[in-house]
Amino acid sequence: MTSTQIRQSFLDFFKSKQHTLVQSSSLMPDSPGLLFTNAGMNQFVPIFLNQKKPDVSKWAGAVPGLDTRAADTQKCIRAGGKHNDLDDVGLDTYHHTFFEMLGNWSFGDYFKREAIDWAWELVIEVWKFPPQRLYATVYNPDKSKNDPSDFDQEAWNFWAEKFRAVGLDPAVHIVNGNKKDNFWMMGETGPCGPCSELHVDLTPNGDTRGALVNKGDARCIEIWNLVFIQFTANPDGTFSPLPAKHVDTGMGFERVTSIIQGTKGFTDFANARISNYETDIFRPIFDELEKLSGKKYGSTLPAKQFPKPLITSAACRTSSIRGRNTWSASPPASGSNFPKPRARLCSRACSLGTNSAATRCMPRVSCLITFIFFSSRRSKSRTAKASRSSGRSPS
Ligand code: GLY
Numbered sequence: 190m191t192s193t194q195i196r197q198s199f200l201d202f203f204k205s206k207q208h209t210l211v212q213s214s215s216l217m218p219d220s221p222g223l224l225f226t227n228a229g230m231n232q233f234v235p236i237f238l239n240q241k242k243p244d245v246s247k248w249a250g251a252v253p254g255l256d257t258r259a260a261d262t263q264k265c266i267r268a269g270g271k272h273n274d275l276d277d278v279g280l281d282t283y284h285h286t287f288f289e290m291l292g293n294w295s296f297g298d299y300f301k302r303e304a305i306d307w308a309w310e311l312v313i314e315v316w317k318f319p320p321q322r323l324y325a326t327v328y329n330p331d332k333s334k335n336d337p338s339d340f341d342q343e344a345w346n347f348w349a350e351k352f353r354a355v356g357l358d359p360a361v362h363i364v365n366g367n368k369k370d371n372f373w374m375m376g377e378t379g380p381c382g383p384c385s386e387l388h389v390d391l392t393p394n395g396d397t398r399g400a401l402v403n404k405g406d407a408r409c410i411e412i413w414n415l416v417f418i419q420f421t422a423n424p425d426g427t428f429s430p431l432p433a434k435h436v437d438t439g440m441g442f443e444r445v446t447s448i449i450q451g452t453k454g455f456t457d458f459a460n461a462r463i464s465n466y467e468t469d470i471f472r473p474i475f476d477e478l479e480k481l482s483g484k485k486y487g488s489t490l491p492a493k494q495f496p497k498p499l500i501t502s503a504a505c506r507t508s509s510i511r512g513r514n515t516w517s518a519s520p521p522a523s524g525s526n527f528p529k530p531r532a533r534l535c536s537r538a539c540s541l542g543t544n545s546a547a548t549r550c551m552p553r554v555s556c557l558i559t560f561i562f563f564s565s566r567r568s569k570s571r572t573a574k575a576s577r578s579s580g581r582s583p584s
Pocket residue numbers: 227228229230373414416437438439584
């Protein structure tokens with residue numbers, strides 16, 4: 190499948206489950222406390238917090254379904270604040286400053302049962318991921334640390350039914366996770382709740398029995414996070430229950446594409462090249478760079494000690510965004526932990542109109558700089574082979 194087909198099949202699937210398809214919101218967030226839009230759920234915060242009735246079918250550009258269900262593909266940037274992937278970008282095969290998050294939402298409508306049923310149906314029955322390579326994580330709080338909520342037995346039971354139905358042992362395929370990995374918060378405050386993630390074993394034999402889940406290893410990566418929103422986090426660190434329970438999911442579009450394409454539709458894990466950069470999302474960019482630079486992209490990643498490509502690739506992708514974003518000069522809030530050089534670059538990207546000649550030009554130029562930088566460092570980068578395969582944990 191092409192990436193376009195993958196995205197469309199996600200949207201078609203949730204449309205068939207009566208979801209309203211909405212547009213991606215702007216990368217400039219409405220929610221206070223966010224530097225950029227960092228998740229598909231951002232635009233629904235007022236609905237989760239009961240400040241606004243669900244009315245998504247009336248939203249501009251919506252393909253109407255139920256008002257209490259939505260799905261979309263959301264442009265996201267995780268370059269600061271609670272979800273900051275910037276230090277992973279360019280150093281592994283599956284983190285990006287800018288990425289697309291496929292998601293489905295329930296606003297006080299369905300909850301864990303349907304969210305898990307449909308995740309399984311799409312991933313296993315429609316896309317045909319091999320179930321024996323799949324691992325689900327569930328929230329297991331450490332009460333000695335005062336972690337919120339309880340062990341998510343309900344999610345465990347629903348996943349267990351799925352694994353048992355295909356002859357797999359839930360005790361192997363369901364992995365408990367702590368607050369860091371399995372309690373999702375948009376930021377320090379706002380809607381939050383326990384979550385269940387789907388991870389895929391990408392090793393040649395797919396026989397790691399969950400040992401690589403959440404170990405920051407590129408051979409087993411998270412593809413989908415199902416959040417069961419039930420609380421709002423308060424500024425004083427406490428959690429208040431919300432009047433209704435909601436579902437908020439986020440799937441890594443580039444990651445799913447890399448697995449489907451890198452394994453030739455799950456037919457070859459032994460010789461797989463599973464990297465987001467080896468997909469039809471990135472390949473056309475590298476083709477262009479090769480033409481512009483006269484150099485070949487060698488599928489290598491830089492060593493951790495050469496951070497400059499991170500900065501240029503961040504600028505490259507942020508400045509490539511088209512669509513209905515209203516970019517304005519909006520430097521990061523004072524006191525944010527956004528590193529200054531990167532802040533300057535992102536600020537620079539923000540200050541350019543999306544359709545200006547400068548913006549159109551910037552991706553090509555910054556990609557070219559990145560590519561030349563990568564190429565010139567390639568020999569040294571070989572020493573970083575280990576870092577390439579080790580990766581980091583998804584956020
Ligand atoms: N809101 C779910 C996620 O970003 O993972």
